[in-house]
Amino acid sequence: MNIKLSKWFQFVKPNLKFYNNGFFEFPFLANTPELFIESTIKSPGSKHFIEDQVVYRNNPFVKGEMRYRKIEEDLWLTITSVEFKHNALIKSVYDKNIPSDHYTITFTVFESEIKLQNVFIDKMPFYNKFWSFKKPGTDVGASFYKGSKCEFYIFYINPSWLEKQIPLDKLDAKIPFKMFLDSDKGFISYQDIVPNAEVLAQEILHTLKTFKDDIFSETILKAQSLTLISSFFKNVFEDLRRENYQDKGKIDYKLISKCESIIASNLSSQFIGIDVLAQKLHVSSTKLKKDFKSVYGTSILQYVIDKKMHLAMQLILTTDMQIKYIGNEVGYDSPSKFSAAFKKKYQKLPSDLRPENSMD
Incomplete structure (x- = not known):
C-alpha cells in the first residue's frame, strides 16, 4: 500500500x-x-x-x-x-x-x-x-x-x-x-x-x-x-407537495438513496413492488413509503411511473425502436395502458411524437 x-x-x-x-x-x-x-x-x-x-x-x-x-x-x-x-x-x-x-x-x-x-x-x-x-x-x-x-x-x-x-x-x-x-x-x-x-x-x-x-x-x-x-x-x-413534516421520526437518507438507485436501474423491468423493495432494504413497507415521500415528495409508485415515462421519452427521441416495443421496454404489456400513462405525464401520446410509427 x-x-x-x-x-x-x-x-x-x-x-x-x-x-x-x-x-x-x-x-x-x-x-x-x-x-x-x-x-x-x-x-x-x-x-x-x-x-x-x-x-x-x-x-x-x-x-x-x-x-x-x-x-x-x-x-x-x-x-x-x-x-x-x-x-x-x-x-x-x-x-x-x-x-x-x-x-x-x-x-x-x-x-x-x-x-x-x-x-x-x-x-x-x-x-x-x-x-x-x-x-x-x-x-x-x-x-x-x-x-x-x-x-x-x-x-x-x-x-x-x-x-x-x-x-x-x-x-x-x-x-x-x-x-x-x-x-x-x-x-x-x-x-x-x-x-x-x-x-x-x-x-x-x-x-x-x-x-x-x-x-x-x-x-x-x-x-x-x-x-x-x-x-x-x-x-x-x-412546489405544492403534500407532506406532514411535523411528523417526528428519523429518516435513513442513505437507505432512501439506495431505494432510488434500485428503482432507476430496473426501469426496463416490471416494478418489483413496494413489499419486495422493502425486503431488499431491510425496512418495513410502511416506513419506506412514508420516508420516500418525505424526501422525494411523491409516492414510490408514482416515482417509478415518472421515471419509466422519462425513459420512454428518451427511447422515442433517440432511437428508431417502434413505439409498441418501447412500451414493452418500460414494463407495459398493454399498448393502451402505456399510451395512457405517457399522455398523463406529457400531455401527448407517444404516436404524436412519432406519427409515422403508430402502435398498430
Whole structure:
C-alpha cells in the first residue's frame, strides 16, 4: 500500500465500511465546505492544483475532477465530475468537535446505463437530473452503480447569507418548503424542478474552467450563481407537495438513496413492488413509503411511473425502436395502458411524437 493511500485510510478510518451490501462506501467530512474539499484532496489518486482550485482524481474506484471556489463570504461552490468504476455509496460524516453550519443546495446530473430487452439495442444511457436541499449536520448518502457518470453542483450556504438573500421570513407558513424548514427533517429532494438548470450550470462550469482568462470572472461567477440559486428557490416555493413534516421520526437518507438507485436501474423491468423493495432494504413497507415521500415528495409508485415515462421519452427521441416495443421496454404489456400513462405525464401520446410509427 503506498503512503498516500495509507494516509487516506487513516483520515477516514473511523467512519469507513469499505465494502457493504455490494457497494464500496466512501465518507467525506461535511461540517464545512473547506473540510469537504480537504476530504477530496486527501482521497487516493488525487492531484491538487492549488492555483486553479481543481482536484483531479483517478483511483480504482472513481475517475474525475472537482473544482471549487469561495464565491463570497459564507457562499462556496464545488463542481464535481466523476465516473464510477464500481458500485459506490458516497456519504457524509461529521466531526462532533467542529461546528456544522452550512446548508447545501445540490444540482445533480447523472448518466447511467439501462439494460434493455431489445435484440438490437441491449442498453442505452439514461439521463437524470434532480435537486436536493440539506440542513446543517444531516447525515446523507448517495448510491451510484458502476459506469454511472455524474456532475454535482454543490452550493454551501451559511444561514446568515441565506437570510440576507432570500426572504424566508416572508414565506407563508403553509408553503411546503417553509414547513420543511420548520420541521426536524434534514433533507429534501426535487426532480428536475428548475427550467434550463443544466444550461445555467454549464455556464458556471465554463467560468470556473476559464477563471484566470477574464478579470470579471469573480463578478460573473457571483451573478451566475445567484441566478441559479434564486431560480431554485423560486420554483421550490411554488412546489405544492403534500407532506406532514411535523411528523417526528428519523429518516435513513442513505437507505432512501439506495431505494432510488434500485428503482432507476430496473426501469426496463416490471416494478418489483413496494413489499419486495422493502425486503431488499431491510425496512418495513410502511416506513419506506412514508420516508420516500418525505424526501422525494411523491409516492414510490408514482416515482417509478415518472421515471419509466422519462425513459420512454428518451427511447422515442433517440432511437428508431417502434413505439409498441418501447412500451414493452418500460414494463407495459398493454399498448393502451402505456399510451395512457405517457399522455398523463406529457400531455401527448407517444404516436404524436412519432406519427409515422403508430402502435398498430
